[in-house]
Each structure stands twice: as structure tokens, then as C-alpha cells.
Amino acid sequence: MTNYEIADHFSLLSKLMDIHGENSFKSKSYSITAFNIEKLPKEISEMDDAELFSMKGIGEATGQKIKELLATGKLSALEKIIAATPPGIIEMLGIKGIGPKKIAVIWKEMGIESLGELEYACNENRLVAYKGFGEKTQESILQSIRYYKQNQGFHLWGEIDVLANALLQQLQKAFPKNLFSFAGDYRRQMEVLACIDIVTDVDNNTLTSYLQKTEGSEIMEEPSVLLVKMPSSPIIRFHLSDSTHFYNHLFKLTGSSEFVAAFTEKYTLADSPESEENIFSANGLAFIPPSMRESASVLDKAAAKQLPVLIQAKDIKAIIHSHSVWSDGSNSIEQMAKAAIEKGLEYMVISDHSQSAFYANGLKPDRIAAQHQEVDALNEKLKPFKIFKSIEVDILNDGSLDYSNDVLKTLDLVITSVHSNLKMTEEKAMNRVLTAVRNPYTTILGHPTGRLLLSRAGYPIDHKKVIDECAAYNVVIEINAHPRRLDIDWRWIEYAIEKGVLLSIDPDAHAIDGYHDVYYGVMAAQKGGLTAKQNLSSFTLAEFEKFLEGYRKKRGA
Ligand SMILES: [Zn+2]
Ligand SMILES: [Zn+2]
Numbered sequence: 001m002t003n004y005e006i007a008d009h010f011s012l013l014s015k016l017m018d019i020h021g022e023n024s025f026k027s028k029s030y031s032i033t034a035f036n037i038e039k040l041p042k043e044i045s046e047m048d049d050a051e052l053f054s055m056k057g058i059g060e061a062t063g064q065k066i067k068e069l070l071a072t073g074k075l076s077a078l079e080k081i082i083a084a085t086p087p088g089i090i091e092m093l094g095i096k097g098i099g100p101k102k103i104a105v106i107w108k109e110m111g112i113e114s115l116g117e118l119e120y121a122c123n124e125n126r127l128v129a130y131k132g133f134g135e136k137t138q139e140s141i142l143q144s145i146r147y148y149k150q151n152q153g154f155h156l157w158g159e160i161d162v163l164a165n166a167l168l169q170q171l172q173k174a175f176p177k178n179l180f181s182f183a184g185d186y187r188r189q190m191e192v193l194a195c196i197d198i199v200t201d202v203d204n205n206t207l208t209s210y211l212q213k214t215e216g217s218e219i220m221e222e223p224s225v226l227l228v229k230m231p232s233s234p235i236i237r238f239h240l241s242d243s244t245h246f247y248n249h250l251f252k253l254t255g256s257s258e259f260v261a262a263f264t265e266k267y268t269l270a271d272s273p274e275s276e277e278n279i280f281s282a283n284g285l286a287f288i289p290p291s292m293r294e295s296a297s298v299l300d301k302a303a304a305k306q307l308p309v310l311i312q313a314k315d316i317k318a319i320i321h322s323h324s325v326w327s328d329g330s331n332s333i334e335q336m337a338k339a340a341i342e343k344g345l346e347y348m349v350i351s352d353h354s355q356s357a358f359y360a361n362g363l364k365p366d367r368i369a370a371q372h373q374e375v376d377a378l379n380e381k382l383k384p385f386k387i388f389k390s391i392e393v394d395i396l397n398d399g400s401l402d403y404s405n406d407v408l409k410t411l412d413l414v415i416t417s418v419h420s421n422l423k424m425t426e427e428k429a430m431n432r433v434l435t436a437v438r439n440p441y442t443t444i445l446g447h448p449t450g451r452l453l454l455s456r457a458g459y460p461i462d463h464k465k466v467i468d469e470c471a472a473y474n475v476v477i478e479i480n481a482h483p484r485r486l487d488i489d490w491r492w493i494e495y496a497i498e499k500g501v502l503l504s505i506d507p508d509a510h511a512i513d514g515y516h517d518v519y520y521g522v523m524a525a526q527k528g529g530l531t532a533k534q535n536l537s538s539f540t541l542a543e544f545e546k547f548l549e550g551y552r553k554k555r556g557a
Contacts, residue, residue: 003037003044006069010034010062013078015093016085018100019107033062041330041511045070088114096144096456097137105130119145140423151454154192155234158483158520163233164196171200174210178202179246183239183253189291189523191486192453195235199250201243244272251279255293262296291526308529311505313522315532317540319348319515321392321415321446321478321506326371327352328360330511333371333387334378339512341385346541350375351390351415354402363391365407372410386541388412388548392446394419399435401442408441409555412548415478415506417446418459426460433461437469440555444504444536445470447480447487455484463492471499474554476536479505481521482514493528504536 011034017027036057037044044052044066053063069075082090092103092115106112109130112121122142127133164186171180181187184197200207207226211217216231226238241249248271252260263269267283280287285302289310292298301307319340323329329336333350340348352371353362363371368391375387392415394402401408401416408414416436424432436442448466451458470477477496480487485508488496496503505521507514518537525535532538539547 001045001070001073003040006044006066007034007037009069009075009078010037010065012090012093013075013081015100016078016081016090019085019089019104020081021104029062032057039328039330086113088117091115092118094455095141095148097140098144102132102137105132115145115148147457151192153194153234154454155194156453156483157186157189157191157193157523158517160186160193160196160234161520167196167233167236168198171198175200175202175206179241179243181250183250184237187254187290188256188293189527191483191490191524193234195237196233197237197239197253199239199241199246199253201241201246204240207238207240247273247276247279251276254290256295258296259293259298262299266299289526291523292529294527308531310526311522311530311532311535311538313519315535315538316505316518316522317346318537318544319345319507319509319518320444320504320537321351321480322348322509322514323352323360323392324350326350326367327357327362328510333374336509336512337378337382337385337387339515341382343515345385347386347388347544349388349390349413349415351392353419354391354393356394356396356402357419362394362402365403368407368410384541388544390415390443392417393441395432395436397421397432399432399439401436401439405441411441413443413551414441415444415446416442418450422450422456422459424459426462429459429461430465433466434469437466437473437475442473442475443551444476444478444506446478446506447485447508448477449487449489451485451487451489453484453486458487463488464495467492467496467499467501470496470501474550476502476504479503479521479525479530481505481507481517481519481524483517483520486520486524490524490528493525493530497529497534502536503530503534505530506537 010030014027014030014034017023017030052058052066053060058066065075065077089103089107092098092106095115098106106118110121110126112118119142121127122138122145125138127138127141128135164182168180168182179201181199182197183199185193186196204226208219211219211226211228214230218229220227224240226240228236228238230236239249239253248269251269255263267285269279270282273279273282277287280302285299286305286307288298288302288307291310292307322336324331324333324336326333329352336350337348353360355362355364372389375389379387389410389412391411395416395418396402416439418432433445433448437445449458449461467477477488493503503525505518505525507517507521509515509517536547
């Protein structure tokens, strides 16, 4: 069991205790335990008892609970309270904007026990009669329920990537003479998806009997499709083909419906092509990578042989946007730097949180100065690798930055992001973001919408206007690579490129483990047609330093 899973158990226990109105001192301590466990640099499952009980904030009772979880996979205190709670109440915890206290009122005072009832009650304007539920709260609960319902059954690409590949390998090993390929949303690297599509020429009976051996798998049959639900995985859809028509089917099942329709209208899809490459070359088209088979217009680019050479994971030369123990990260700057060196990277940008982010131990100016001393010493020690001094500076409510210019000018570059008061009208959000973009100290606009895929829509911005302004003020736009963010959305990359805006695939790493997220950023960026040249984190150290020179001129230094 991972630390995240252990933390989830404690966090749920704490929330359910609050809903039931149990001892608030205890529930608070469980929530703090969850918070601390999530931040541990080492897996608890690898610790012995002495190490476990010596950890800060882990008392005897909590330590025993962790041991119980690791030994049995269950927490009896949690099981007990779950059994005493209607499932619909637990589901409400997934709705943004209602915490345990509000849920307690909804359940105990309004007598509502399911999301459907709650939605109905919002529509009937019933919530406003209760303390703490104004019209605004009611409206936002309603929107959150709709958002939740729309996204149910969906998964992050980054969450199922490992599982999907393991499954494919397992199948190829079991049927070495047969053909298997991913298709659909997964193959097109869609950031969220409902199922994994696999095309194969294994026949129905053989595949069915093989899949039945997997414990807990449910198989449903549709004409030429097997739907398989396995424990803790999204639905897997096997499309049954024969060897002759395999690539014809693969092609049709990979592209978006818009893409496939446009192709079949203009070009010829052979009945039994030898390969996918063949389908394109037979029509005089350059090969369109699966990730780009979204819009009809990409076909024109392929006809004109003007497809971009897509960025690859190996093109990344740097970690831009990372957090250390100075704010809310889990590793020291030295550990982060050494891990980057091991990955063959040339430089990194350390960008801890700014002072307003008190919840993340954001840096006051005196701590920035102290951090710079540490960075200077490390730069001496780790040459030719270089650490650049930055801060992820909060964009305040009025769009101003979280430090005076005197502090900002001590930084090599500045990433500006919105972290607080995310509930804004588009007018407010735009004023906030555009003011920050116009600030001469802004180098990179961090996660431009603040969205969290499948859980939060982000504040509303007019993407075109933000991109235009970044073009006018030479501001780089981040492609935050965390699989739950992937923000800016890849659908806006093409427009940004058109306007000459640089993008930057940044992991926003809060630990060394976070470096891997760069890969998800690259996957999303490929969908937008990004090349290595248009990505700041692909710049070599020399190119990056030259880029910073231009930036210093901009801010008048
Ligand atoms: Zn951030
Ligand atoms: Zn960050």
C-alpha cells in the first residue's frame, strides 16, 4: 500500500467523523496525519516499527492503525463508520464546494441521502432556507454536481498509462502470433478517457476464455466487441478483427469521428492495407501520428507535407518549475538537482511558492535571499549543471505580484500563477491574468486556468486574449505537465504557436518522483503539434541563458 493510499484512508476517516459529528479533536488529528503521510519522502511500507513510530506526529494509536492497514489492507474504524453512512453521503465528498460540515446539514437536517436528491433540492431552491447555504452556494453545488456527473466513469490518461501498457504486453506474451494495438482515445493520448480500446485478431472464444482467468473480470459481449471490466481499471474494449482487415479497423478505430469521416470522404481507405503507413502513403499523405488524428484540417497539412516534427520526451533538457523543502516540496534542492543530473538534464529552475501561499510555506524575502546562497553554493559544486533562481509567484486578486520589484529583480526568472480565490467571473479572472502577463517580471504564466481534470473546471478565461497578450508581452505559456492539470489545454497550442508564443512543458515537481510527469506534458503537447524548438524546457543551457538575456532586457535590467 502506497503512502497516498494510506493517507486517503485517514482523510476519509476524518471527513466521515466530521459528518457524523464525532470527536472533532480526533478527526482533526487524522486529517493532519493524512497530510503528513502524503508528504513523506519514503514509503511507510518500507519502514520498520521503530522508524514508523519515531515519525513526527505519529502517536501510538495512529501508528497501530497504520500497521493494521498495511497488514490487512483495511482500517476497522473506517469500515465501521462507512457501514453507518449512506453511500450517497460518501459520494457527496466528491463534490467540490461542500465539505463535511455542509454534508452533515444536508443529511441530518434536510434528510437528503443521495446526489440525485441533492440536485433536485437545488433546483427546487430548497437549500437557501438553511444556515450557511446562500443562493450562491446552492448554485455552485448544482454546477459541481453536473460537473461530477459528466466526468464520472472517466480516468486520467496518466493514471492508466502504466496499466494499459502492462496489459498489452501480457496479451502479446500470451498470443505471440497475433496482432494487438491500442486504438481510440488512449492511442490518441486524450487527457481523460472512459475506456481503453484494443484491436486484435485473436478470435472471440480464445480471448474470452483467456480473460475469464483474470480474477474478478466481467465480460460483456456486443457484436465484434468484448467489453471487459477488471478490478481497479477502466473498461477495456476489445475490438475483434481478422488479420486481413486489421489495419483498416485500426485506422477507423483510432482517429476521432471528425478525422475518420473527413478522410473517407476525400481519400481511399483500402479494405486490407498492409500497414497504417500504407494507408497514408497510398493517398500521397505524410503519416499522421495517432495523437494528431483529431481534426479534419490536419489532413490538409499531411497533404502539403507540412506536419510538425513532434516533440519527444528525449527533447526535454531541463526541469522548469519545481518545488523543494523550502516550500511544499519533499526533497532538498540538492536532491532535486542531482536527480536531474542523473536524468541527463542540463539545468533546472527551482520555483518554490511565494509568501502569500502560507499554506505551502511560501518564502518571505529573507528566506529567498537565504535560498539564493544555497543555490550559489550548489551551482559551484554541481557545475556545469545549473540551477536557476525562480519563484512561483502568486498572482494576487488585483493581478499584482506577491513581491515588490526589489525582490523580483533578484530572481533569474519568474513563474506567475493563480492559487487563491479561484471562483471568479471571466471578467475578474481576465483582469487578474492579463495584469500579471503585462508585468515586466513575468517570464512564464503558470497553469493558466487552474483546472484540475475530472475534479475542477478552473477559472474562466478567454484563451485567445490571454495568448494574444502573452505574444505582445513575450510571456511564455506553461504546459503544466501534471496529468491532472495539463494546463494550458493542448487545444490551444496551435493558436499559441501561430502567434509566436513559446510554450514550456513543466513538471511542477514537488518531489523527484514528479519529474516523470514531463512525459504526460509531452504526450499532451504532441496533440497540439508542438515541436522541440517551440518548447522552452527543450532549450539547451546556452540557449536558455540567451533567452534569459532577452527577458532581462524586457524587464529593464
Ligand atoms: Zn502552482
Ligand atoms: Zn508549482
